[in-house]
Amino acid sequence: MLIQPIDIFVYAWLIVAALSAAYVAWDQFKGNPEPAVMKWGFVLVTLYMGPIGLLLYVMADKEPTPGTHEEFVKPLWKQGVGSTVHCVAGDATGILAAAVITALVGLPMWADLIVEYTAGFLFGLLIFQALFMRKMMGGTYLENVRRSFLPELISMNCMMAGMAPVMIYLMMGRDMRAMWPGEPLFWVVMSLGIVAGFAIAYPVNVWMVAHGMKHGLMTVREDSRSAKKSSNSSPGAGRDKEPTHGAMAGMDHSGKAMTKSTDTSAKISSRHKKSPQGDKSTQMRDGHSAGDTLAGHGMQSGVTRPQLVAVTVFTLLLLIAGMTVPSAFFNLTLTAEQVGGAIMPPGMIMTQETPATAMLDMAAVNPRDVTASYGLDRPGAQVLQPRLENGVKVFDLTTSVIRWQILPSVFVDAYAFNGQVPGPTLRFRQGDRVRINVTNHLPETTTVHWHGLILPNVMDGPAEVTQSPIKAGELYRYEFTALQSGTYFYHSHDHVDRQQSLGLYGALIVDPSDAAQEIAADHEYTLQLQEWLVRDGLTYPAMPMEGGMPNYFTINGRAYPSTDTITMKVGETLKVRFIGSSSGFIHPMHIHGGPFTVVARDGETLEPAARYKADTLNIGPGQRYDVIWPATKPGKWLIHCHISHHATNNNTEQQGGGGLMMVIEVTGDPTQ
Numbered sequence: 001m002l003i004q005p006i007d008i009f010v011y012a013w014l015i016v017a018a019l020s021a022a023y024v025a026w027d028q029f030k031g032n033p034e035p036a037v038m039k040w041g042f043v044l045v046t047l048y049m050g051p052i053g054l055l056l057y058v059m060a061d062k063e064p065t066p067g068t069h070e071e072f073v074k075p076l077w078k079q080g081v082g083s084t085v086h087c088v089a090g091d092a093t094g095i096l097a098a099a100v101i102t103a104l105v106g107l108p109m110w111a112d113l114i115v116e117y118t119a120g121f122l123f124g125l126l127i128f129q130a131l132f133m134r135k136m137m138g139g140t141y142l143e144n145v146r147r148s149f150l151p152e153l154i155s156m157n158c159m160m161a162g163m164a165p166v167m168i169y170l171m172m173g174r175d176m177r178a179m180w181p182g183e184p185l186f187w188v189v190m191s192l193g194i195v196a197g198f199a200i201a202y203p204v205n206v207w208m209v210a211h212g213m214k215h216g217l218m219t220v221r222e223d224s225r226s227a228k229k230s231s232n233s234s235p236g237a238g239r240d241k242e243p244t245h246g247a248m249a250g251m252d253h254s255g256k257a258m259t260k261s262t263d264t265s266a267k268i269s270s271r272h273k274k275s276p277q278g279d280k281s282t283q284m285r286d287g288h289s290a291g292d293t294l295a296g297h298g299m300q301s302g303v304t305r306p307q308l309v310a311v312t313v314f315t316l317l318l319l320i321a322g323m324t325v326p327s328a329f330f331n332l333t334l335t336a337e338q339v340g341g342a343i344m345p346p347g348m349i350m351t352q353e354t355p356a357t358a359m360l361d362m363a364a365v366n367p368r369d370v371t372a373s374y375g376l377d378r379p380g381a382q383v384l385q386p387r388l389e390n391g392v393k394v395f396d397l398t399t400s401v402i403r404w405q406i407l408p409s410v411f412v413d414a415y416a417f418n419g420q421v422p423g424p425t426l427r428f429r430q431g432d433r434v435r436i437n438v439t440n441h442l443p444e445t446t447t448v449h450w451h452g453l454i455l456p457n458v459m460d461g462p463a464e465v466t467q468s469p470i471k472a473g474e475l476y477r478y479e480f481t482a483l484q485s486g487t488y489f490y491h492s493h494d495h496v497d498r499q500q501s502l503g504l505y506g507a508l509i510v511d512p513s514d515a516a517q518e519i520a521a522d523h524e525y526t527l528q529l530q531e532w533l534v535r536d537g538l539t540y541p542a543m544p545m546e547g548g549m550p551n552y553f554t555i556n557g558r559a560y561p562s563t564d565t566i567t568m569k570v571g572e573t574l575k576v577r578f579i580g581s582s583s584g585f586i587h588p589m590h591i592h593g594g595p596f597t598v599v600a601r602d603g604e605t606l607e608p609a610a611r612y613k614a615d616t617l618n619i620g621p622g623q624r625y626d627v628i629w630p631a632t633k634p635g636k637w638l639i640h641c642h643i644s645h646h647a648t649n650n651n652t653e654q655q656g657g658g659g660l661m662m663v664i665e666v667t668g669d670p671t672q
């Protein structure tokens with residue numbers, strides 16, 4: 001599923017990596033003349049580094065025309081590529097395996113890095129260097145481990161020094177899908193990390209190859225039967241004892257590829273002839289003989305001990321920097337299990353102290369959780385008709401994640417009651433016994449609070465305070481008797497900051513038991529306010545915090561010019577019920593065309609003497625005002641928020657405004 005524009009690159013990269021690796025594997029085993037360990041090295045590195053692996057293979061290693069491999073791979077830069085490829089193939093395999101396991105186990109990032117380093121080092125040393133190279137270099141396994149130790153340590157330090165910051169920056173930045181191995185992005189980030197590690201390990205590998213501490217590229221020819229008769233056919237994969245130092249003795253430290261000395265070749269060759277499986281012989285020419293270090297078999301590598309110590313210390317410092325410097329910016333105590341998959345809003349401030357819960361609160365709604373999509377033709381806040389059960393008015397509310405259209409070109413991913421934003425309007429009469437069955441189909445727990453109502457405490461809704469949160473798939477039954485009348489509303493009271501900001505609220509209108517108490521008007525309109533934050537097709541809960549500032553605003557789930565238009569005639573009255581259903585912003589709501597009379601506040605009808613005229617009312621979160629507005633002149637009169645920015649759509653005006661704006665269209669005698 002394409003969730004972000006970068007996903008196109010992610011899939012393209014993975015496809016190219018797979019195709020590249022398949023090509024390299026096919027080409028290598030079709031006949032590129034080199035030892036199997038290098039064939040596998042290039043295949044793995046191409047799988048891990050995609051097109052960059054392919055580039056390295058064709059530019060540095062793939063035999064251009066038959067018989068030219070020896071010459072082709074001679075340049076030192078190619079020898080360095082071979083050495084680095086060999087190192088990265090082993091190290092990265094260990095790192096990748098460890099990364100998947102640590103993510104699944106739920107280790108914090110800092111521990112991930114240590115486990116990944118250890119696994120990469122051990123896999124590289126024990127398998128790719130000591131085990132695979134032993135076949136060619138001879139000696140016991142332990143001897144190979146010992147002589148590979150320093151070159152492997154130096155390479156692995158560089159590898160992780162490059163890889164760790166890239167992983168941390170890309171995994172724990174905005175798009176934390178990269179922390180979870182189930183996400184394609186994880187694999188691309190690992191790829192990019194390996195590329196960075198390769199780039200840092202390359203120069204030091206060139207140095208090690210040039211000084212005989214590591215092998216470079218090699219040529220191994222598997223000749224036909226006739227080759228066995230050739231006195232020139234030389235050492236092969238069959239040797240398994242004392243490594244010959246002939247190549248080293250003749251080694252050119254400028255990095256030119258070498259061919260083993262004749263007597264060595266002859267020796268190996270003759271031994272090879274005794275092999276019962278000697279139906280084919282291999283000829284190997286090392287770019288540089290592999291294996292021995294200063295600590296090795298008394299080889300003359302040209303590397304002095306101070307040089308070796310200096311290089312090792314330098315790479316250790318690089319490693320420490322790569323592993324620790326990012327901790328100044330990122331919270332490395334987080335685990336993939338906690339935040340893996342979350343996408344954070346642009347501009348959110350995340351530091352080494354930002355906890356996982358803060359991230360999850362502000363993260364984008366996961367588009368994969370959307371279960372239904374609704375266009376502009378579906379109104380929000382539809383009045384829900386109850387069914388009667390033994391004199392109780394029963395309402396069913398179900399929460400789910402929906403895609404909801406707020407403008408012709410803008411959809412939001414919303415948390416909704418009954419597939420509407422706002423949720424259905426619950427209307428009943430003072431004295432009614434009501435039961436509301438809330439079924440939760442969100443990817444998280446929820447509860448519902450009946451804002452402003454006097455009711456039994458256990459029915460009040462605050463999660464962890466008066467009730468256990470309603471888990472996904474569960475139902476909670478709220479039941480109470482309506483003691484008051486007026487304009488109220490209901491909203492989520494679990495992760496309220498997130499859930500109410502994503503649309504979990506609805507109007508609650510209780511008509512007075514004595515209908516005469518109602519302050520009537522010719523028309524009535526209930527107006528619920530909300531803010532949205534939509535970027536690159538993802539919806540984040542809007543909140544007054546860095547990175548959470550809204551860019552869309554809705555009245556009853558629509559932004560102007562898609563908001564409703566109220567139609568009435570001159571001389572008629574309009575009762576507007578303002579509901580501060582937003583959870584983080586105050587909206588000074590203004591009506592054009594003359595003042596209105598405030599007749600109720602927070603559900604309580606004002607005594608006649610306390611009613612007052614105004615043309616702008618601050619509607620704060622949780623507040624409700626009922627006002628009566630008389631239509632005195634014909635024309636188009638606006639209701640809008642007086643914070644001008646709240647009357648825009650993504651900071652632009654359409655048809656004279658946007659967001660929290662709607663029109664009252666009054667017809668009648670124009671002379672009035």
Ligand SMILES: [Cu+2]
Nearest residue numbers: 587641643646
């Ligand atoms: Cu406003």
